[in-house]
Amino acid sequence: MMAPATLSQSRRTRRTPFSPRVEAAGVKSYTVYNHMLLATVFESVEADYTHLKQHVQIWDVGCERQVSIQGPDAARLVQLMTVRDIGGMIEGQCFYAPLVDTDGGMINDPVGLKLADDHYWLSLADSDVLLWARGLATGLGLDVATHEPDVWPLAIQGPKSDDLMAQVFGESVRDIRFFRFERLSFNNHPFVIARSGWSKQGGFEIYVDREDLALELWDALWEAGQPFEIRPGCPNHIERIEGGLLSYGNDMTRAHNPLECGLDRYCHVDRPIEALGRDAVAKVMAEGTRRLVRGLKIDGGPVPPTTDEWSVQVNGKHVGGVTSSAYSPDLASTVAFAMMDKGFWDVGLAVKVVLPDGTMRDGSVSDLPFI
Ligand code: THG
Numbered sequence: 001m002m003a004p005a006t007l008s009q010s011r012r013t014r015r016t017p018f019s020p021r022v023e024a025a026g027v028k029s030y031t032v033y034n035h036m037l038l039a040t041v042f043e044s045v046e047a048d049y050t051h052l053k054q055h056v057q058i059w060d061v062g063c064e065r066q067v068s069i070q071g072p073d074a075a076r077l078v079q080l081m082t083v084r085d086i087g088g089m090i091e092g093q094c095f096y097a098p099l100v101d102t103d104g105g106m107i108n109d110p111v112g113l114k115l116a117d118d119h120y121w122l123s124l125a126d127s128d129v130l131l132w133a134r135g136l137a138t139g140l141g142l143d144v145a146t147h148e149p150d151v152w153p154l155a156i157q158g159p160k161s162d163d164l165m166a167q168v169f170g171e172s173v174r175d176i177r178f179f180r181f182e183r184l185s186f187n188n189h190p191f192v193i194a195r196s197g198w199s200k201q202g203g204f205e206i207y208v209d210r211e212d213l214a215l216e217l218w219d220a221l222w223e224a225g226q227p228f229e230i231r232p233g234c235p236n237h238i239e240r241i242e243g244g245l246l247s248y249g250n251d252m253t254r255a256h257n258p259l260e261c262g263l264d265r266y267c268h269v270d271r272p273i274e275a276l277g278r279d280a281v282a283k284v285m286a287e288g289t290r291r292l293v294r295g296l297k298i299d300g301g302p303v304p305p306t307t308d309e310w311s312v313q314v315n316g317k318h319v320g321g322v323t324s325s326a327y328s329p330d331l332a333s334t335v336a337f338a339m340m341d342k343g344f345w346d347v348g349l350a351v352k353v354v355l356p357d358g359t360m361r362d363g364s365v366s367d368l369p370f371i
Contacts, residue, residue: 013037016062016152017214025232033126036063039234049238052201056160057233058221062152066121067130071144074118077137083275085268089114094179094194098258098266100277104284105254107132125248157203160228165204167224187213198235200243238326241335244369251323251337257281259289292345295366298334298353302327311354312338319344322353335370
């Protein structure tokens with residue numbers, strides 16, 4: 001088992017404007033994401049999960065840092081970084097975008113926001129994309145300004161999200177469509193509000209760009225959320241595996257191409273886009289992938305945290321690796337993501353999984369998402 005050590009905090013483990021409320025709510029555990037604190041547990045992962053699926057939660061996801069790309073060459077730089085065709089994006093649209101290098105390796109999987117024809121935000125997963133963006137802009141002599149703005153997303157997630165948000169931002173918040181954003185006011189400041197978030201329970205993300213209003217906004221949402229049994233929360237490990245949400249750094253890295261990560265539908269390499277990864281991804285698409293991310297159900301009750309890849313075997317032969325796993329109370333099974341070798345990713349295939357203590361568990365390959 002992992003030692004119950006604490007996290008040493010310093011300026012490098014950056015806080016967010018909401019950190020005082022997260023602490024007051026009794027956060028039990030943190031991880032570090034984009035060099036910033038991200039809560040992982042409040043009551044318990046299981047209790048947080050059950051509550052998220054029934055009520056509404058407020059999440060400090062300030063660690064979802066933005067890379068702002070602005071200027072005459074902004075669209076060109078964004079398109080160089082992603083194999084998703086951004087040509088048809090309109091202002092007010094969010095787009096999930098695999099960022100891919102010249103080898104086809106995954107650099108990040110942000111949510112992009114088109115703020116204006118010459119202004120984009122990339123709302124990052126956990127890797128240093130600003131360095132990559134600035135390197136490209138410098139090397140190619142692009143006419144763009146890139147920086148990490150003072151913007152801290154605050155997520156409202158769960159089935160009662162619409163009712164809560166309507167109390168604070170007005171009824172029009174209900175009309176925001178999935179992966180679209182509007183600017184709605186709180187305290188006379190228009191905040192970018194998107195219908196998005198890292199759960200499958202529905203909800204919104206508020207891109208908080210006023211540090212001085214952050215706690216006031218949290219408190220207003222908290223007050224209005226009382227009848228809805230609001231609780232503080234965070235991206236939930238069980239819920240995100242059930243929902244098939246891959247975590248960059250855990251389930252995919254630069255060693256994987258987007259097709260291996262099951263992101264085919266965001267790879268428009270048959271179009272004349274200028275993406276750096278276009279040729280590499282087109283080649284894999286033509287030849288077929290050697291690996292594919294799959295669901296895996298593992299028998300025999302809860303398992304320890306997946307801090308190393310667990311070998312998946314068939315007849316004693318290594319055929320894949322488990323990258324994340326959690327016991328799902330609702331499915332009464334351990335559910336996992338596994339990167340499976342070609343020939344071993346058919347749904348229903350019976351496998352063995354080697355746990356860290358060397359014990360073997362029976363498992364079977366499953367489609368994603370689980371729910
Ligand atoms: N919101 C914002 N920033 C983020 C995340 C977020 N940055 C980090 C991380 N999450 C980026 N990764 C993802 C992965 C999946 C989704 C969003 C961000 C997601 N996917 C939808 C799904 O799988 O149902 C599909 C979206 C689509 O097809 O358009 O929501 O959550 N701000």
